[in-house]
């Protein structure tokens with residue numbers, strides 16, 4: 703596909719070049735605007751989710767091609783159960799349709815599926831599709847495609863706090879041993895090791911909030927908000943967001959290092 707972004711491995715990219723040496727290792731995306739995309743076209747909201755699923759496929763391949771190590775996608779939040787039943791049911795079917803059609807491409811691209819969130823509340827068919835995809839891609843060593851399904855950032859932190867408390871109660875840990883590293887090890891992202899925290903969060907559709915997504919892990923992430931609705935987001939949009947990230951100076955509370 704034609705891309706307006708040239709790519710470079712040099713340390714001095716010109717204005718239109720993506721610096722391939724500075725691709726965020728972990729990108730998290732809040733895929734917003736499916737409903738508005740559909741509304742604009744006078745289609746039912748679920749048509750937006752269906753198109754959004756196609757965008758997930760395209761962006762997964764684009765991110766993998768760019769050398770991203772982890773792509774975390776907010777597919778269903780703990781709050782999304784409040785939507786009308788028909789829409790929730792449709793969203794629950796999407797992972798089944800997605801994995802049925804896309805696992806061979808994931809394997810071809812060496813992408814491994816991971817899920818965070820309480821999937822035990824999902825319908826059985828959805829749980830099975832998720833487990834099958836995780837198993838089928840278990841040997842892939844490239845990018846991790848991390849779906850947040852029935853996921854909430856606050857409940858994740860609450861659960862980590864409960865687990866830490868239990869370890870203290872069981873005498874396996876003292877209160878003084880509870881530190882950031884310990885809590886990080888109890889988060890759902892701990893299997894990602896060095897890549898557990900996203901360097902870049904993208905949210906589509908113009909809203910500028912994080913809606914209970916990866917609250918712990920986003921502490922030092924760069925946020926890029928784009929106006930496009932998720933179904934319109936493409937590989938150029940991804941490159942553009944990365945380009946914005948590359949123009950930022952990450953200091954982690956310290957001073958600029960040159």
Ligand code: FPP
Pocket residue numbers: 733734735736737738739751752754755758776777778782793796797800849907932
């Ligand atoms: C937000 O748009 C989107 C969601 C709540 C669902 C995200 C799901 C997908 C992108 C489909 C792909 C999923 C899988 C598992 C492959 P919205 O409905 O809140 O849009 P609105 O704010 O315009 O109403």
